[in-house]
Amino acid sequence: MENKLNIANLPTKIERLENFSKDLNLNLFIKRDDQTGSEVSGNKIRKLEYSIKEALDLGCDTLITCGGSQSNHARSTVAAGIKVGMSTTLVLKSDVPPKIDGNFFIDKLLGADIKIITSQEYSQNRHEIMESLKNEMLTNGKKAYIIPEGASNGIGSLGYISFMKEIIDFENSTGTSFDTIVVAVGSGGTYAGIHMGNQIYCNGNKRIVGFNVCDDADFFVEKIKDIIKESSIYLDSSDQQKLTFKNIEIIDGYVGIGYAESKEEELDFISMLARTEGVILDPVYTGKAMFGLVNEIKKGSFKTSKNILFVHTGGLFGLFPKKDQFKF
Incomplete structure (x- = not known):
């Protein structure tokens, strides 16, 4: 699992949310994977270190990936690709011309080649569209490597197997043991x-x-089961034997009004956490997840948990296009 690039700033910091911990009567910690870098900030770079290394090993010179117009993954892919001499083509979904703001602004600044498709095209045909681009590039003498949405495939997920080593090192050095990890x-x-x-x-x-x-x-x-199956081919036999599908736990009910869409109470929560802990969450991922976690703690869903570690997966740039939705 060590056949990877070294781009991210690792290990990332773990800190205790002091005020929230007091209010919730448990120990709530946060793993700052939003601090893996600047241009490559967030959780995606851990995955991309493996994906892009495979692309280089295969002799590829171009990356193709996809996401929403404010995709953290897309922005991180472009920046990481530049660092190793690769160009990137992004297939981004948007039913209206995207505003040049947030992640999309960074994509432009980094010089990405961008193809905008509708949400329907994205849902139904993004894989075929990326394959078509790959074939077109091949006729022009370029060899492209396709990274799926979020780098969420077998090789990408190796980055978060390695992530667990950092957790163990922290526990061994501090004596704090996490019984629960939330993401x-x-x-x-x-x-x-x-x-x-x-x-x-x-x-x-x-x-x-x-x-x-x-x-x-x-x-x-x-989907997680499928990714685990795909990841297993990269592991040695002893690790493969340890893998099961037991205890995959997803808590539903916090999607809100839709992916990347924000309710007023979610934005109010992000603002409240920023003022309480000096930590800024994003509106697409961590804002919804932490909002859900706090609600579920209050409902008693985590009554057996004493030390909870929340993974801050990044996404700061995604806040800026929503600035007018916040009420100050």
């Missing part, structure tokens, strides 16, 4: 990697909880 789920790869890392390194002893920000829990349980 937003938007494409399944981050959760799949943490789930596998928990089984490989911790004998499955930690509770891994995901809050889906799109689709539903059943959809992601099946």
Whole structure:
């Protein structure tokens, strides 16, 4: 699992949310994967270190990937590609011309080749569109490598198996043991990697909880299973034998009005956390997931948890296009 690039600033910091911990009567910590870098900030770079290394090993010179117009993954892919001498073509969904703001602004600044398609085209044909681009590039003498949405596939998820080593190192050095790890789920790869890392390194002893920000829990349980199957081919036989589909836990009910759409109470929560802890969440992933976590703690869904670790997967740039929706 060490056949990867080294682009991210790792290990990322773990800090205790002091005020929230007091209010909730448990220990709530946050893993700052929003601080993996600047241009490549967020959880995606852990996956891209593996995906882009495979692309280079295959002799590719171009990356193709997809996402929404404010995709953190797309922005991170472009920046990481530049660092290793690769150009990137983005297939982004938007039913209206995207505003040059947030992640889309950074994509432009970094010089990405961008193809905008409708949400219907994205849902039904994005894979075929990316394959067509790959074939077109081949006729022009370029060799492209396709990275799926969120780098959420077998090789990408290896980045979050390795993530668990950082957790163990922190626990060993501080004496703090996390019984529960919580993460937003938007494409399944981050959760799949943490789930596998928990089984490989911790004998499955930690509770891994995901809050889906799109689709539903059943959809992601099946998708995570598929990613685990795909990831297993990269593991040695002893680690493969430790993998199971047991205890995949996704808590539904916090998608709100839709993917990347924000309710007033979600934005109010992001503002409140910023003023309470000095930590800024994003409106697409971590804002919804932390909002869900706090609500579920108050409902008693985490009454057996004493030390919870929330994974901050990044997304700061995605806040700026929503600035007019906040009420100050």
